[in-house]
Amino acid sequence: MFHQPKKVGILVGGGPAPGINAVIGAATIRAVLSGFDVVGINDGFNWIMQGNIDHVKPLGIGDVSRIHFRGGSALGISRANPTKSPALLEAAIVSLLRLDVDKLITIGGDDTAFSASEIERQSKGRVRVVHVPKTIDNDLDLPNHTDTFGFQTARHIGVEIVENLMVDARTTSRWYFVVTMGRKAGHLALGIGKAAGATVTLIPEEYAEGTLRLATVVDTLVGAIVKRLASGRPDGVAVLAEGIVEHVDPQDLAELDGVERDAHGHIRIAEIAFGEILKEKVQKRLAQWNVKATIVAKNIGYELRCADPIPYDMEYARDLGYCASKFLTEGGNAAMVCVTHSMFQALPFDSIMDRKTGRVRVRMVDIDSDRYMIARRYMLRLRKDDFDDPSEIAKFASVLGITIEQFHAEFAGIVADEPIPRSFAGDAGPVMSRRPPSDD
Numbered sequence: 001m002f003h004q005p006k007k008v009g010i011l012v013g014g015g016p017a018p019g020i021n022a023v024i025g026a027a028t029i030r031a032v033l034s035g036f037d038v039v040g041i042n043d044g045f046n047w048i049m050q051g052n053i054d055h056v057k058p059l060g061i062g063d064v065s066r067i068h069f070r071g072g073s074a075l076g077i078s079r080a081n082p083t084k085s086p087a088l089l090e091a092a093i094v095s096l097l098r099l100d101v102d103k104l105i106t107i108g109g110d111d112t113a114f115s116a117s118e119i120e121r122q123s124k125g126r127v128r129v130v131h132v133p134k135t136i137d138n139d140l141d142l143p144n145h146t147d148t149f150g151f152q153t154a155r156h157i158g159v160e161i162v163e164n165l166m167v168d169a170r171t172t173s174r175w176y177f178v179v180t181m182g183r184k185a186g187h188l189a190l191g192i193g194k195a196a197g198a199t200v201t202l203i204p205e206e207y208a209e210g211t212l213r214l215a216t217v218v219d220t221l222v223g224a225i226v227k228r229l230a231s232g233r234p235d236g237v238a239v240l241a242e243g244i245v246e247h248v249d250p251q252d253l254a255e256l257d258g259v260e261r262d263a264h265g266h267i268r269i270a271e272i273a274f275g276e277i278l279k280e281k282v283q284k285r286l287a288q289w290n291v292k293a294t295i296v297a298k299n300i301g302y303e304l305r306c307a308d309p310i311p312y313d314m315e316y317a318r319d320l321g322y323c324a325s326k327f328l329t330e331g332g333n334a335a336m337v338c339v340t341h342s343m344f345q346a347l348p349f350d351s352i353m354d355r356k357t358g359r360v361r362v363r364m365v366d367i368d369s370d371r372y373m374i375a376r377r378y379m380l381r382l383r384k385d386d387f388d389d390p391s392e393i394a395k396f397a398s399v400l401g402i403t404i405e406q407f408h409a410e411f412a413g414i415v416a417d418e419p420i421p422r423s424f425a426g427d428a429g430p431v432m433s434r435r436p437p438s439d440d
Contacts, residue, residue, distance in 0.1 A: 005035055005036050005037075006036075006100050006101065006102040006103065007036065007037045007038065007039050007099065007100050007101045007102070007103070008027075008031045008036050008037070008038045008039070008101070008103045008104075008105065008325065008328065008329065009038075009039045009040075009041050009056075009096060009099065009101035009103065009104045009105070010024055010027055010028065010038065010039070010040055010041065010059070010075065010104075010105045010107070011040075011041035011044050011045065011048075011075060011104070011105075011106055011107070012024075012044055012073045012075050012076070012077045012106075012107045012108060012112075012134075013044040013045060013077065013078065013079065013080070013106060013107070013108035013109075013111065013112030013115060014044075014077065014079060014108040014109040014111055014112050014134070014135065015077070015079070015109070015135070015136075015305055016071070016072060016073060016077055016305040016306045017134045017135055017136050017148075017149065017150025017151075017154070017305060018071050018136075018149075018150045018153035018154065018304075018305070018306070018307050018308065018309035018310070018313050019068075019134070019149040019150050019153065019309040019313040019314065019316065019317030020071075020072070020073045020074075020077075020107060020134060020150075020317070021064075021067040021068055021069075021070050021071070021072065021073065021074050022067075022068035022149075022309060022313070022314050022317035022318045022321060023107050023132050023134070023149070023317045023318070023320055023321035023324070024040070024059075024064060024067065024073075024074055024075060024107070024321065025064035025065065025066075025067045025068045025318070025321065026068070026317070026318040026319070026320075026321030026322045026325070027105050027132075027321035027322070027324055027325040028040075028059045028060070028061070028063070028064045028321075028325075029061050029064065029065070029322075030321070030322050030325035030326055030329070031325045031328075031329055032059075032060060032061050033061075034325070034326075034329045036103070036329055037058065038058065038059040038060070039056050039057070039058060039059070039099055039101055040056060040057045040058070040059045040074070040075045041055070041056050041075065041099075042055040042056060042057070042075050042076045043055060043075075043076040043077065043078045043080070044076070044077055044078035044079070044080050044108075044112070045078070045080045045081070045082045045092055045115060046078040046080035047095075048082075048091070048092045048095035048096065048099075049080060049082040049088045049089070049091050049092040049095070050088075050091065051091045051094065051095055052095070053095050053098050053099050056099060068309075068314050068317070068318055069308060069309075069314070070308055071305075071306040071307045071308045071309065072306045079111070081111065081115065082115055082118070082119065083114065083115050083118045086122075089118055089119065089122050090122065092119060093119060093122060093123045093126060093127060096127050097126060097127070101127070102126065102127055102128065103127070103128050103129075103328045103329065104116070104119065104127055104128070104129045104130075105129075105130055105131075105132065105321075105324050105325065105328060106119075106129065106130075106131045106132070107131075107132045107134050108131070108132075108133075108134055108135075109133070109134060109135035109137070109139075109140065109148075110135075110139070110140055110359065110360040110362060112131070112134075113131045113133065113140070113336055113349075113352070113360045114359055114360050116129050116130075116131040116336075116349075117129070117131075117334070117349040117353070117360075120333065120334045120349065128328060128331075128332070128333040128334070129333065129334060130324045130327055130328045130332060130333070130334075130335055130336070130337060130346075131324075131335070131336040131337070131349075132149075132320050132321065132324050132336070132337055133148045133149070133320075133336055133337075133338060134148060134149055134150055135148045135150065135151070136148075136150045136151050136153075136154035136181060136188055136301075136304055136305060137151075137181060137182050137183060137184070137185055137187060137188055138151040138185070138187035138188060138191075138363070139182075139183075139184050139185035139187060139362050139363050139364070140336075140352075140360065140361075140362070140363060141352065141360075141361040141362065141363040142338045142340065142347075142363070143338065143340050143345060143347070144340045144341060146338055146339070146340040147316075149309075149313050149316050149317040149320060150305075150309070150313060150317075151187065151188065151191070152310060152312050152313055152316075153304070153307055153308075153309045153310045153312070153313045154181075154188060154304035154305065154307070155188060155191040155192055155195065156310050157303065157304050157307050158180060158188065158191075158192035158196075158300055158304055159192050159195045159196045161178075161300055161303065162178060162192055162193070162196040162198055162237060162239065162300075163196050165178065165237055165298070166196065166197075166198070166237050169235040169236060169237055170233075170235045172235070172294070173234045173235050173294065174234075174235055174293075174294040174295065174296060175225065175235060175236050175237070175238065175293055175294065175295045175296070176236075176237045176238070176295070176296050176297075176298055177221070177238050177240060177275045177278055177279055177282075177295060177296070177297045177298070178198075178237060178238065178239050178240065178275075178298050178299075178300060179240050179241075179242050179274050179275045179297070179298070179299045179300070179301075180192060180239060180240070180241055180242065180299075180300055180301060181242055181300075181301035181304070181305075182203070182204075182241040182242055182243050183242065183243050183246070184204070184243050184246075184362050184364070185203075185204070185205065185241075185243065185362060185363065185364045185365055186201075186202075186203020186204055186205055186241040186243065186364075186365045187363075187365055188241070189201055189202070189203050189239050189240065189241035190203055190241075190365055190372070190375060192239055193239035193375070193379075194374075194375045194378070196237075196239075197378070198237045198238065198239045198379075199224060199228065199236035199237050199238060199379065199380045200220075200221070200224045200236070200238045200239070200379045200380060200381045201238070201239040201240075201375065201379060202217065202220065202221075202238065202239075202240050202241065202244060203241045203243075203244070203365055204241055204243040204244050204246065204247045205364050205365045205367050206367065206417075207244070207247045208247070211247075211249060212244070212247040212248050212249060213248070213249055213252060214248050214249070214252035214277075214281065215252075216413075216414055217244065217248070217278065218278065218281045218282055218285055219285070219410070219411060219413075219414050220381060220382070220414050221238055221278060221282050222282055222285050222286060222411075223381060223382035223396075223411050223414060224236065224238065224379075224380055224381045224382070225282070225286065225291075225293055226291075226382075226396050226399050226400060227380055227381065227382060227386075227396060228380055229291070229399045230395040230396050230398075230399050231380075234293070236380070240274070240275070240278070242274060242299075242301075244274070245272055245274050273297070275297025275298065275299060276297045278297070279295045279296075279297045282295060283295060289400035289401055289402065290401070291399065291400060316339065319339050320337060320338070320339060323337045323339060323344045324337045327344075327346055332346060334348060334349045334350075335347055335348050335349060336349065336352055367419055368419065370421075370422070372419075373419060373421040373422070374421075376418075376419065376421075377421060382396075382411055382414060382415055383415055383418060384415045384418050384420075386415075387408065387412055387415065390404060393407055393408070
């Protein structure tokens with residue numbers, strides 16, 4: 001008796017990212033051309049883990065042939081977590097089998113990757129699974145520093161927003177504290193801040209988790225404002241990764257009490273007015289020395305997540321969708337796909353897990369890299385070499401109306417852990433000048 005090929009299911013978990021539709025479209029087209037029916041599963045794992053199989057739709061080439069131009073997700077999205085209990089996990093698997101789906105493509109970040117791996121493990125061969133890495137945070141540990149799809153579009157649009165804010169800041173003599181998405185890692189904040197030439201960018205990798213005092217962040221920003229004022233500029237833009245919140249000592253953030261968490265146990269950082277908290281504390285700190293600064297706190301992230309992808313992400317995400325579908329329909333299983341140096345790779349689920357946590361490894365910004373060091377040298381923030389130059393410290397102290405000794409006592413501590421850039425020319429010393437010209 002001839003066995004009919006079973007169906008390919010596609011679902012999207014986590015948060016939106018530009019390029020999702022490109023993955024859905026390319027994966028569907030490849031599967032259909034290979035002789036398989038495709039089922040689009042709406043709203044991630046949300047319905048199927050409850051045993052509800054009504055929220056699905058068949059996908060054909062005509063349904064998806066042009067969706068790669070658009071942002072958002074044609075299948076919706078959710079952070080529903082089927083790994084919260086064995087019952088939910090098994091219900092999701094049974095729902096897939098009821099839909100005649102024995103091949104599943106998941107699109108998402110680290111939480112969805114973990115859910116995908118658990119679906120594959122629990123199914124015991126009943127469902128083959130492949131995961132496509134997606135996040136504007138760029139924090140999945142892909143080979144050769146390969147970006148996750150959606151990151152470059154998010155950075156591109158974030159730079160445009162910050163560029164406009166920089167012009168407004170200079171025009172109106174104010175500061176902007178721009179909080180970007182990036183729960184665990186600072187790739188997006190650094191990518192935006194460095195490309196735009198923001199005055200200063202702060203990322204969570206600068207600090208040890210759970211030990212950061214909020215006063216350190218406040219004084220870093222105060223120091224940047226004072227240094228800017230000493231050069232005759234009352235304006236600036238600070239780009240701040242939201243993940244800094246999770247590094248702050250909890251006793252410094254009473255505002256966290258009662259904050260809602262998502263299905264994966266993460267604090268909903270968007271509900272914490274981190275920019276407003278910093279604005280209030282920075283202004284209060286400056287007021288100790290009768291210095292006023294107009295500061296506007298602004299969150300960006302939702303403006304980036306559902307944007308139409310730039311051509312880079314359109315092409316990249318379509319490649320990923322094609323590779324995922326081809327890998328799966330040719331018998332592949334239990335892997336996350338990526339394209340690095342123009343070559344397809346399937347990364348087995350076991351190889352991407354952190355042995356200590358049992359979760360997918362997260363890629364952090366390498367603060368020892370030259371890329372980060374260059375970013376630091378172009379930021380206008382207090383540095384160790386400032387404190388070695390009495391004339392510079394005298395200028396900063398005069399802004400606050402205090403002595404050099406008092407300035408040392410107030411601010412020297414925030415540069416204690418500053419990374420030192422390596423020499424590019426052996427004993428010749430650093431090739432970059434101490435004070436490069438500002439991009440703004």
